[in-house]
Amino acid sequence: MDPITIIAAITAASTLMEKGIQIIEERKRHAELTPAEEAAWDKFVAEQLQKPHWKLSE
Amino acid sequence: MKTARSLLMALAIACLALSVTSGGLTGCASSQVAPGSEAFVVEAEKDLRSAFYVVDGFLEWELANRPQAGKDVTAVADDLRAHFPGYLKSAEEVLRAYKANRTAENKAALGTWVATLNSAMIQSLKYLPQATANAAYAKAGNPAQ
Numbered sequence: 146m147d148p149i150t151i152i153a154a155i156t157a158a159s160t161l162m163e164k165g166i167q168i169i170e171e172r173k174r175h176a177e178l179t180p181a182e183e184a185a186w187d188k189f190v191a192e193q194l195q196k197p198h199w200k201l202s203e
Numbered sequence: 204m205k206t207a208r209s210l211l212m213a214l215a216i217a218c219l220a221l222s223v224t225s226g227g228l229t230g231c232a233s234s235q236v237a238p239g240s241e242a243f244v245v246e247a248e249k250d251l252r253s254a255f256y257v258v259d260g261f262l263e264w265e266l267a268n269r270p271q272a273g274k275d276v277t278a279v280a281d282d283l284r285a286h287f288p289g290y291l292k293s294a295e296e297v298l299r300a301y302k303a304n305r306t307a308e309n310k311a312a313l314g315t316w317v318a319t320l321n322s323a324m325i326q327s328l329k330y331l332p333q334a335t336a337n338a339a340y341a342k343a344g345n346p347a348q
Contacts, residue, residue, distance in 0.1 A: 160267075161331075164260035168253045176237035177244050177302065186252065187295075193259055194288055198266040201284050202277050 243310065244302060247317050251294055254320040258287050261327035276330050283323060290319055 178186070193199065236242045265272055265280040294316035301309040 160263050161260050164256045168256050171252050171256070172249050174245065174249060175235060175240070177240040178248050183299075190255060190291065193255075196263075198259075198263040199284055199288075201281050202269065203281070 241305070243313075244298070247298055247313055250317050251291065251298065251320055254324040255287075255291060257324045258283055258327050261331060264331065279326060279330050283327065287320075287323055290316070290323065294320055 236245050262280050262284060265276060269277060294313070297309065297312045297316050301313045
């Protein structure tokens with residue numbers, strides 16, 4: 146296996162684990178989101194949607 | 204090295220699945236909420252954000268592993284790319300409408316949208332192990348399934 150493939154595999158696995166940690170942190174919340182938190186979330190989602198993995202494959 | 208890669212991916216997928224399933228879905232959770240907050244809203248917000256994290260992770264994974272993942276997985280990913288942002292936007296609009304005006308009608312609408320996003324999230328989780336298996340299958344020198 147070439148180094149680039151290994152790095153890609155580790156990166157992909159790390160990404161999934163990172164998402165899992167984000168979800169665990171998310172699920173600890175006990176209060177409704179504030180308007181500021183909603184705005185921060187909207188900004189985060191908008192940024193994510195601009196990334197290459199949200200572009201159609203074709 | 205293949206074994207290490209498979210173990211790494213299995214661990215990541217297990218972590219992701221556990222993080223989602225351990226929290227439960229809206230209506231099932233019995234967690235305490237802070238004064239002034241409504242449990243239904245707190246759980247709905249958690250579900251919307253969790254669904255986005257899972258789908259976002261799946262799409263990132265699919266792009267990184269597209270050659271090995273299989274066309275069916277890419278087709279599912281593209282369907283999510285095309286529709287999930289609209290679902291999320293609609294769900295968040297309904298959520299904010301409910302937070303502003305807590306009627307039974309708005310609550311029912313929010314429940315419907317949360318279910319839609321949860322369905323997309325489950326679809327992503329369903330395909331992750333299959334995609335991993337296909338990638339391992341291809342890496343072993345077999346033709347794409």
